[in-house]
Amino acid sequence: MLRVDGHDIHLEQGGRVQLDDSTLTLSSSSQLVHGVQLSKDQTGVTAKLSLSNLIISVFFDGNTAQILLEGPAGSSVEGLCGKSSRSLSDLRLSEYSSTSCEMQYSETADSTIDCTSVTERCDLLKEAPFSSCNTDIDPEPYITACTDTLCKYPAVDGLNCQFLxxxxxxxxxxxxxxxxxxxKTDCSSEAFCQDRTCSDHEFCGEKTVGGDTRCFCRDIFASKYQANNSLGDPTVCMQDSxxxxxxxxxxxxxxxxxxxxxxxxxxCRGQVDELTHMVTFSFNSSNSCGTVVTTNNSELIYKNTIMTQNSSSDIITRHDQVYIDFSCVQTQPDIKTATFRIRDSSVIQHITSGVWDYTLTMKAFTNVSHTQAVESSIEVQLNQKIWVELKTDGLDGDVVVVVTDSCWATDQPSPDSxxxxxxxxxxxxxPADQTVQVEDNGLGTSNYFSxxxxxxxxxxxEVFLHCKLHVCPKQEYSCLQ
Known part of the structure; x- marks a missing residue:
């Protein structure tokens, strides 16, 4: 990353260049961006700028950054991350960190690598045509870095040509x-994985078949999924999705x-994030995507499945099948007690069921149109008709209904008194009380009685009124008496 005049210029894999949050389109002709000359060809990206008495050129091919400083003799500059005593393979372990190159991660060396043949390849830097340059550029640091890295890590990401x-x-x-x-080296002068952009948790490498390239998961990122034998993150359950x-x-x-x-x-297909390459499958109340709603004791289960597309005429398949269940659980409401005082107004209880919230409201009215609520200033007379509304908010009426199982009164707060x-x-x-009438019970997400x-x-x-309700999925057709 280059920071110039308060702007961040990122040179990334695949030849992509980001200016703050936007992607630049570059060519072999230099483009001036906040005082930085940027250009791109098949070998990589070059950034050139003048700073004080120095001309600085940064070249990045997606793997290796080369910095050239041109200025008066004796000019001194601070180094980049790392120390001269650290090997390149140590620094390679730090590349996943986005905050500090001093943060290192353990990575097991590949014991199947033939270090003898690797050393022979790295020593090509002392043979023709490289030898003609040995007097001007010492090959030993490059050879050391080459052998130290290639003896430990497989060359799936262009490492076998990177140092040469x-x-x-x-x-x-x-x-x-x-x-x-x-x-002589069977390498290309073009940048490895040019124009293929991988995310921060990926690296570009060669496929084992066909010689093409793709984005592979970094081990430090993939390990948390491999430990659970999973392909993704846990289900995210929202109120309606x-x-x-x-x-x-x-x-x-x-x-x-x-x-x-x-x-x-x-x-209903997966949506891919172009930056992270993560694929998200989702359903919600407006598009259930074939979600199946069932009950299991005290739980209401919303379940869907990610599966492979197969033709209905296929009798056999020679490809691995995908069948991933995911679900959200909503608990049935327990017995909730609302204190009903004749001189009081309505009482609201907030019920939290799993991660999906809904509210259950109990209100009392003195008229059939449910407009005159029982207030503290209203005296309720004995034998006066009272209408009680049991109303929910936050439930999907297309999928579930609310059923009032029972209501009873006590002269103490406890429902068991x-x-x-x-x-x-x-x-x-x-049936023993001819004044009781029940309306719309089990037909929707609200019901009434008087x-x-x-x-x-x-x-x-005082009279304490208690009601026991439950949520019932319409698919079961068991909601009505």
Whole structure:
């Protein structure tokens, strides 16, 4: 990253150059951006600027950054991250850190690498045509870096040519052309993975078949998924939606094309983030994508599946099948007690069920149109008709309904106290009390009932009303008596 006049210029993999949050389009002709001359060709990106008495050129091919300082003899500059005593392989371990190159990660060396043949390849820098440059550019630091790294790490990301290419470019700055070096080393002068941009948690490397390139997961990133044998993050449940995000490079490792995946509804596909290559599948209340709603004891389960697209005429397949279930759980409401005082107004209880919230409101009215709420200033008379509204907010009426199982009254706050007087039993009015009427029970997300007011003989002078409700999925067709 170059910081100039308060602006950040990022030279990234694949030849991409970012100015703050925007991507620049570059060519071989220099483009002046905040005093920095930027250009790009098939070998990489060059940034050139003048600073004080120095001319600074930075070249980046996606793997190696080369910095050339031109100025008066004796000029001193501070070094970049790392110390001269640290090997290049140590610095390579730090490349995943976005905050400090002093942060290192453990990475196991590949014991299958033949270090003898690696050393022979790195020693090519002392042979023709490289040898013509040895007097101007010492090859030993390049050879040391080459062997120290290639003896530990597989050359899937162009490492086998990276150090030879870096030396050839350093020689070109001293007017050494090194004719034929690419054919001798079987390397290309073009940048590895040019115009293929990987995310911060990926690196560009060669496929094992076909010689093409793709973005691979970095080990430090993939390890947390591999430890759980998963392809993505846990399900995210919101109030009216659910989503599951899979890792694009892990899918590619399995040979899975994300565009061939869908939910229960084949029209519901994954959305890929162009920067992170993460693939997100989601459903919500307006588009359920074939979500199946079931009950399991005290839970309401919303379940969907990510699966492979197959033709209905396919009898067999020779590709790995994908079948990933994900779900959100909503708990059934427990018995909730609302204190009903004849002189009081409505009472609201907020119920938290799992990660989906909804509210349950109990209100009392003195008229059939439910406009005159019971207030503290209103005296409720014995035998006066009272309408009670049980209303929810936050539930999807297309999927579930609310059923009032029972309502009863006590003269104490506890719903288990005695004496007890039943108003609603098993969803229906108490047949012994002809004043009780139940409306719209199990038809939607709200319902009502009415009764004539009473008091307990030898009671406390207060009436406590309790109701037990449950949420019922419409798909089960078991919501009505």
């Amino acid at each position: 290419k870096a030396y050839a470019r350093a020689c070109s700055l001293h007017n050494h052309t090194l004719d034929g070096w690419t054919s 659910a989503s599951l995000t899979l890792v694009g490079c892990l899918l590619e490792d399995k040979g899975i094309d994300y565009s061939a995946l869908h939910l229960n509804d084949p029209t 005695t004496p007890r007087y039943d108003l609603i039993i098993n969803g229906c009015a108490n 009764f004539n007011m009473f008091e307990f003989t030898r009671g406390s002078g």
